[in-house]
Amino acid sequence: MRLAFAPDLPSARAVAGEIRSFLAEHGVLNQELFNYEFCLAEAAYNAVEYAGSPNRQLKPVAEALITPDQIELRVTDHTAGFVLLERIPQPSCLNERGRGLFLIQSLMDEVRYLRGAKENILIMRKRRRANQPPAAEHPSGSADGLSLEESRRQLTESKSARANLAGELSFRSETLSAIFRCCAELGRSDALAEGFGERLLDDLFHLTTADWCVLRLLSTDHRGLAVAAASGSEHTPEPITLPLPGEKPCGIEATVAASQTAARFDLREDCARTEPLRAIGPEATGLVCPLVFGGALVGTIAVGRRSGDFPLGKLQDEVVRVFAEFLAIQTVNLRHHKEEVRHRMVARELEIAQEIQHLLLPRTLPQMEGFGLAGGWQSAREVGGDFYDALAVDTQSLFLMVADVMGKGVPAALFAATMRGLLRGLAARSDDPAKILHGLNRLLYAELSAVSMFITAQVVHVDLRTRKVTAASAGHCSPLYVPSGRHGILPLTTHGLPIGVLPDTVYRSTSACLGEPATLLLYTDGLTDTRNPAGKLFGQRRLMGWLSANAIAGHTAAELRDRLATELNRFRDGAEMVDDQAFLLLTEARANPKSAADSGKPQFQFERGSFLFPANA
Amino acid sequence: MKIENQGLCLSISEIPELTSVNSGHFRDELRAVLPGSPSVIEIDLSETRFVDSSGLGALFALYRATAERSGVILRLLNPRPEVQQLLELTQMQQLFEIVQR
Numbered sequence: 001m002r003l004a005f006a007p008d009l010p011s012a013r014a015v016a017g018e019i020r021s022f023l024a025e026h027g028v029l030n031q032e033l034f035n036y037e038f039c040l041a042e043a044a045y046n047a048v049e050y051a052g053s054p055n056r057q058l059k060p061v062a063e064a065l066i067t068p069d070q071i072e073l074r075v076t077d078h079t080a081g082f083v084l085l086e087r088i089p090q091p092s093c094l095n096e097r098g099r100g101l102f103l104i105q106s107l108m109d110e111v112r113y114l115r116g117a118k119e120n121i122l123i124m125r126k127r128r129r130a131n132q133p134p135a136a137e138h139p140s141g142s143a144d145g146l147s148l149e150e151s152r153r154q155l156t157e158s159k160s161a162r163a164n165l166a167g168e169l170s171f172r173s174e175t176l177s178a179i180f181r182c183c184a185e186l187g188r189s190d191a192l193a194e195g196f197g198e199r200l201l202d203d204l205f206h207l208t209t210a211d212w213c214v215l216r217l218l219s220t221d222h223r224g225l226a227v228a229a230a231s232g233s234e235h236t237p238e239p240i241t242l243p244l245p246g247e248k249p250c251g252i253e254a255t256v257a258a259s260q261t262a263a264r265f266d267l268r269e270d271c272a273r274t275e276p277l278r279a280i281g282p283e284a285t286g287l288v289c290p291l292v293f294g295g296a297l298v299g300t301i302a303v304g305r306r307s308g309d310f311p312l313g314k315l316q317d318e319v320v321r322v323f324a325e326f327l328a329i330q331t332v333n334l335r336h337h338k339e340e341v342r343h344r345m346v347a348r349e350l351e352i353a354q355e356i357q358h359l360l361l362p363r364t365l366p367q368m369e370g371f372g373l374a375g376g377w378q379s380a381r382e383v384g385g386d387f388y389d390a391l392a393v394d395t396q397s398l399f400l401m402v403a404d405v406m407g408k409g410v411p412a413a414l415f416a417a418t419m420r421g422l423l424r425g426l427a428a429r430s431d432d433p434a435k436i437l438h439g440l441n442r443l444l445y446a447e448l449s450a451v452s453m454f455i456t457a458q459v460v461h462v463d464l465r466t467r468k469v470t471a472a473s474a475g476h477c478s479p480l481y482v483p484s485g486r487h488g489i490l491p492l493t494t495h496g497l498p499i500g501v502l503p504d505t506v507y508r509s510t511s512a513c514l515g516e517p518a519t520l521l522l523y524t525d526g527l528t529d530t531r532n533p534a535g536k537l538f539g540q541r542r543l544m545g546w547l548s549a550n551a552i553a554g555h556t557a558a559e560l561r562d563r564l565a566t567e568l569n570r571f572r573d574g575a576e577m578v579d580d581q582a583f584l585l586l587t588e589a590r591a592n593p594k595s596a597a598d599s600g601k602p603q604f605q606f607e608r609g610s611f612l613f614p615a616n617a
Numbered sequence: 618m619k620i621e622n623q624g625l626c627l628s629i630s631e632i633p634e635l636t637s638v639n640s641g642h643f644r645d646e647l648r649a650v651l652p653g654s655p656s657v658i659e660i661d662l663s664e665t666r667f668v669d670s671s672g673l674g675a676l677f678a679l680y681r682a683t684a685e686r687s688g689v690i691l692r693l694l695n696p697r698p699e700v701q702q703l704l705e706l707t708q709m710q711q712l713f714e715i716v717q718r
Contacts, residue, residue, distance in 0.1 A: 099670040102707075103707065
């Protein structure tokens with residue numbers, strides 16, 4: 001029987017009377033009833049009188065448990081608790097107070113006080129006398145008397161059965177309400193770690209009158225059971241390693257996890273010295289249930305009592321099993337929810353990175369009299385760090401740059417943004433691409449190496465008056481050009497370590513003279529690394545061949561760019577893009593600079609898997 | 618609870634319970650009649666089915682209130698065995714004259 005009562009003295013007194021009636025209905029001898037009523041009343045008063053102000057509204061709980069050998073009374077209080085002496089000395093008869101606990105110890109066989117973080121339990125036990133005669137066994141003299149005795153016996157039995165049923169019903173309803181409470185808790189909180197596990201254990205303790213519990217959840221690598229919550233602070237259970245296929249599980253919890261079958265245990269009978277549950281106590285008894293959802297193991301829950309004399313009953317077992325089922329479902333739901341949140345966060349980060357990257361691309365490109373400049377950029381599945389930029393030094397010279405930040409997402413995009421800003425600052429101070437790369441490396445090395453990232457880049461200075469091209473490379477593919485006096489395409493070979501690899505890298509510039517008509521292509525390796533469905537690379541040779549065939553036809557830069565974009569997509573033929581692609585094209589075919597440069601707001605047309613172009617090129 | 622003042626004898630009876638719920642009332646009632654200086658105080662516990670530590674405390678308070686006056690006899694009449702057991706365990710039977718009539 002379990003009764004929560006209002007925290008006041010009349011209710012405490014009344015609950016003791018109700019426990020007495022319950023015991024009487026179950027055949028406890030009349031002369032013993034007074035002692036049980038007395039002990040329960042005393043414990044209940046203490047629970048009421050010593051409750052501190054924050055807990056004054058919490059209901060204490062009185063419980064009575066009858067077994068053939070023993071009667072156990074429990075009172076759960078929400079007080080600060082006290083230290084129960086092994087044997088309370090006889091109070092002086094001249095003291096007005098202080099007799100309650102002394103009398104409880106005098107009247108009961110065993111008194112224990114379990115102190116917890118939020119509540120304490122006073123447990124009082126008394127062994128029953130073995131020769132307790134049931135009332136019905138008294139012989140009677142007459143036939144009428146026998147019938148009366150029989151009727152009384154039947155009445156007592158029926159009352160007892162009714163009380164049992166009522167008890168079971170109230171027990172089940174409390175189980176159900178505890179489960180509802182847990183559901184509501186889970187709706188509000190986000191993790192088992194937020195004290196939810198402890199509150200769940202509180203409920204389980206109340207319902208099963210257990211005094212220890214260990215909840216374990218399967219580790220993320222599925223190789224062990226980690227402790228999610230445990231009762232008491234006197235021992236901290238160790239994580240358990242699960243057996244590999246073919247191995248014998250070690251310990252009761254591992255066996256239950258491996259077989260997905262619940263098991264009762266009694267450590268007094270279990271002789272394995274290495275049993276992890278021995279940490280609870282040498283005589284612990286209880287039940288270990290697997291948490292299983294959809295046939296897959298989620299964890300285990302072990303519940304029981306430290307003393308072997310008083311194991312959990314069938315009804316308590318059932319509650320633990322119901323809780324185990326419920327916990328398995330809730331744990332899986334919680335994990336799915338967390339996974340969903342993580343996916344949403346990743347998707348959002350990609351969105352942000354893409355927005356940054358779009359902002360990085362120049363909205364207009366400088367156009368020089370007699371020359372055309374066009375750029376293209378295409379994003380792969382994930383956001384990378386490819387970008388290009390062009391900067392006019394004066395009306396007849398300009399800087400061109402393409403770069404590839406090694407990394408993905410927001411960090412890569414932020415480095416690209418930083419680098420673009422720095423390049424514009426450095427280009428104002430020197431015409432030498434090697435010096436600019438040296439400056440970029442010096443400024444970015446610390447930050448890049450801290451996050452193990454690096455950047456490859458190609459910086460080119462073009463003087464259109466002299467047709468001189470000066471290039472320096474930081475681990476980037478060489479630009480392609482048509483040299484003066486020849487018709488073929490050549491790479492303008494440059495060497496240098498990527499930015500962020502060494503703190504003081506020295507770069508060297510290489511110069512060449514552009515032929516007529518001038519053609520210059522700066523690109524990232526996403527172009528040459530393009531693969532077709534058969535897995536064949538586009539490659540530098542194919543790119544040079546294509547440029548050679550198209551550069552002489554007198555196309556404008558924008559036309560040539562469109563043709564290159566078309567060629568790359570044609571070659572890829574629907575195969576998945578593995579890297580970003582970015583390029584800059586300088587040609588001598590005349591574009592119409594004025595109309596494009598002054599065309600007002602730049603318009604971007606972008607969709608994944610298609611090239612993105614500045615508005616005026 | 619019934620209180621009868623028969624000259625020098627103060628008689629208290631019809632106490633179904635003496636517990637933390639009603640012991641305050643018990644004390645107040647007795648405090649009101651004690652100034653009458655009875656020489657015998659008889660508390661009839663024959664109907665008292667239940668006593669707790671607070672009830673025992675109220676009996677002790679009565680002992681202390683009368684202790685200063687020498688010669689006052691405190692008598693507990695017909696306590697039930699369960700109640701008598703408590704008086705013995707707490708050695709309070711030394712303070713009262715316990716009589717079974």
